[in-house]
Amino acid sequence: MITLLVSADHVPGWLGGELWHFPPHLDDLSRPAPNMGAFWLVWGSFAVPLGLVGALVAGLGRRGVVPPAYCGAGLALWALVGAAVFEPSPFLLAVVPAVMLLTARRPRGGR
Incomplete structure (x- = not known):
């Protein structure tokens, strides 16, 4: 703002x-x-699109739906490439929510 x-x-x-x-x-x-x-x-x-992704993930979480792993993987890739290209920067901090998305409890089985 x-x-x-x-x-x-x-x-x-x-x-x-x-x-x-x-x-x-x-x-x-x-x-x-x-x-x-x-x-x-x-x-x-990327503040607006990442804010929308955050709102989507929060909304899915409230409904008990685990976001797909590609959300975390894509966020991690974006953060790591950004950090490699532009340092010092806060890009590396985006790895924290990416890991949280990747390690979210997922249902076991074929679903």
């Missing part, structure tokens, strides 16, 4: 199409515009 407030000045530009057809030049990849960086910190980040 704080980053959204800090980036609020860029929202009119985002809605006005400033981010379309980016980057116009290859040099812009190494020096992105402030409105591009603000976009990736707020709306383009």
Whole structure:
């Protein structure tokens, strides 16, 4: 929420199409515009989809349904690749819920 407030000045530009057809030049990849960086910190980040996955897992848990193992495996893969590419970063912390999802009690048998 704080980053959204800090980036609020860029929202009119985002809605006005400033981010379309980016980057116009290859040099812009190494020096992105402030409105591009603000976009990736707020709306383009993984906060929204990971929040939705968390809500889904919590909802399944309340119903007594164990989330599929691929949720934990995918989260672990994303976290480990992110940590390998960008350190120091908090990516490694995502391994904790990934392990929790992978070790969730699953029914035994063919189901």
